[in-house]
Amino acid sequence: MKQPEPVQVIKKRRDAALADLVGGIPYIGFLGVTFERRGDELTATLPYGEHLVGNPILPALHGGAVGAFLEIAAQVELGWQTYWPQFEAGATGPKLIPKTIDFTVDYLRSGLPRDAYARAVVNRSGRRFASVHVEAWQDNRTKLFAQATGHFLMPQIEV
Amino acid sequence: MNDMDKKAKVARQFIAAIPHSRALEMRVDTVHAGRAELSLPYNERFVGDPESGVLHGGVVTALLDTAMGTAVVSHPQSMGGTATIDLRIDYMRSATKGQRLRAEAECYRVTRSVAFVRATAYDEGDEPVAAAAGAFTVEGVKP
Numbered sequence: 001m002k003q004p005e006p007v008q009v010i011k012k013r014r015d016a017a018l019a020d021l022v023g024g025i026p027y028i029g030f031l032g033v034t035f036e037r038r039g040d041e042l043t044a045t046l047p048y049g050e051h052l053v054g055n056p057i058l059p060a061l062h063g064g065a066v067g068a069f070l071e072i073a074a075q076v077e078l079g080w081q082t083y084w085p086q087f088e089a090g091a092t093g094p095k096l097i098p099k100t101i102d103f104t105v106d107y108l109r110s111g112l113p114r115d116a117y118a119r120a121v122v123n124r125s126g127r128r129f130a131s132v133h134v135e136a137w138q139d140n141r142t143k144l145f146a147q148a149t150g151h152f153l154m155p156q157i158e159v
Numbered sequence: 160m161n162d163m164d165k166k167a168k169v170a171r172q173f174i175a176a177i178p179h180s181r182a183l184e185m186r187v188d189t190v191h192a193g194r195a196e197l198s199l200p201y202n203e204r205f206v207g208d209p210e211s212g213v214l215h216g217g218v219v220t221a222l223l224d225t226a227m228g229t230a231v232v233s234h235p236q237s238m239g240g241t242a243t244i245d246l247r248i249d250y251m252r253s254a255t256k257g258q259r260l261r262a263e264a265e266c267y268r269v270t271r272s273v274a275f276v277r278a279t280a281y282d283e284g285d286e287p288v289a290a291a292a293g294a295f296t297v298e299g300v301k302p
Contacts, residue, residue, distance in 0.1 A: 068217025
């Protein structure tokens with residue numbers, strides 16, 4: 001019988017695949033977005049930074065920064081799921097991030113000056129198009145401060 | 160200085176005071192009575208696809224959102240600040256690498272609590288990069 005892979009080997013491969021997918025995108029680095037992985041589940045974090053503020057009096061996060069954070073979370077989730085079988089097969093190489101067709105953001109509360117988190121769900125992914133929903137919160141997981149739905153073009157390149 | 164010039168000045172100061180807009184090096188090109196034109200320079204730090212070098216959609220979102228907010232605060236009926244309630248963006252094509260990104264926003268209707276805004280983003284060409292429609296809060300309405 002085939003032995004299961006050692007846990008360190010699996011973790012190392014998956015973490016490397018995630019770093020590969022996210023690491024090459026300068027704008028993700030500029031905003032400061034990071035991703036945490038539990039198996040195949042991803043959580044995006046937007047660590048608070050002064051450069052993200054849109055209303056210095058309140059203060060509140062900029063609507064554009066929040067929108068961008070949600071779009072990144074949605075895109076990376078879709079890319080991650082699309083390439084997952086290839087990652088698991090040990091394939092490496094350049095990965096295309098899905099292109100956004102449209103993105104609708106629902107601002108539910110003003111973004112407080114602290115870290116924000118987001119998780120995305122791919123509601124449908126076909127050969128050409130995908131629909132992704134993403135939810136973001138700060139202190140309380142059940143009190144979303146923003147949510148969004150977007151449509152994406154599926155990346156057409158094999159790893 | 161008449162009322163509209165004052166509003167335009169306030170709108171410029173409003174943008175200059177926003178850290179995120181400063182971080183993206185946004186500039187107010189024109190602002191007048193519910194219309195605003197903003198732009199930002201190409202920057203390699205804002206790239207979304209390293210292969211092609213094009214700006215990330217999030218940069219387009221931030222510029223459109225700011226231009227739309229500026230259009231709201233510059234509207235003759237609006238008396239205060241604003242916040243985004245809802246924003247939809249359609250991406251028609253990628254912004255050309257190395258070119259400035261520009262957004263034109265128009266606040267076409269203000270009610271007691273909501274401002275309705277549309278906007279279009281361009282690079283240095285005439286074909287739109289993205290289009291946006293949004294609803295913004297209104298704080299204090301001039302009758």
